[in-house]
Amino acid sequence: MIIASYKRYILNFKQASGTSRGVLKTKETWFLILSSEGKQGIGECGVFRGLSVDDRPDYEDKLKWLCQNIHLDLDFLVNELIEFPSIQFGLEMAMKSLSSKHPFELFPSKFTESTDTIPINGLIWMGSQAFMKQQITDKIAAGFSCIKMKIGAIDFQTEINLLKSIRKEFTSKDIELRVDANGAFLPSEALEKLKILSDLDLHSIEQPIKQGQIQEMTQLCKKSPLPIALDEELIGVFSVTNKQTLLQTIKPQYIILKPSLVGGFNGSDSWIEIAEKNNIGWWITSALESNVGLNAIAQYTYNKQSKLPQGLGTGGLFTNNFDCPLQVKNGTLRYNNKINWNFNL
Structure with a gap:
């Protein structure tokens, strides 16, 4: 028999972090805790207020419902949680945790054995020109060969100048540059801005215009000299048919998967399968869990x-x-299995 409970937890940023949607100082999250026969499973329901499709008044009510019905079939529960992707992910994670030898080793691999690493990008948050420049300097010094810069909140020319300052010192072979507009550009100005950005030999731009403007995004992906990655555009698209329609209509060069926002492991698998069938690249990012x-x-x-x-x-x-x-x-994420977990709510 499985017993389930949940707990809310507020994460505090070390430094207020800026995006084109505003400045973040705290991040709310919820933990789903399962107990059975002396074992414990832990999952995180990382709701993202203002962005998640499940940022709803009945969020906690759904968590209560899940805990009361945890004895039901897993597939049934996941399906009932279709409109709550972050709870779907928390449930998947907690069940995987409960059935694992160690509650935090969900997918044993060379990564968890500390013999291999994952290449990651260095993230540059929005702020003053001096603050952003310092972050760039720090990331390059820390060994990152891929840098992602959030743009769209300060003056566009200032952002271009920052990117130019990197390109003066480092070619695209030295440093891969990605930018993330978080939907900040207007459709009427987006193509012109993408042309300017493309002169800086960037890898890609995430979500240049706000999600939901399917016709405009389709035209942008068709005409853009700079590869476009869909991010927020994937949020709230649940069925396989709708996912296929979205990608086959817009034809982006990449998609970006945040498991807390797209329904966990199963939701991500679904997007990846459709993307690969349509020759669309992809990568995975966290969503401030x-x-x-x-x-x-x-x-x-x-x-x-x-x-x-x-x-x-x-x-x-x-x-x-x-x-x-x-x-x-050195620009990678490592799993040092000599360090112990300290999960204490």
């Missing part, structure tokens, strides 16, 4: 064996995260 969720995403991602740098370097953002074996070193 604690180290519990990040750990699950990292282990899952490693097993997918993608060659692209992933977006998994967010574990050091919070003052009250949980001690764990994950370490960022």
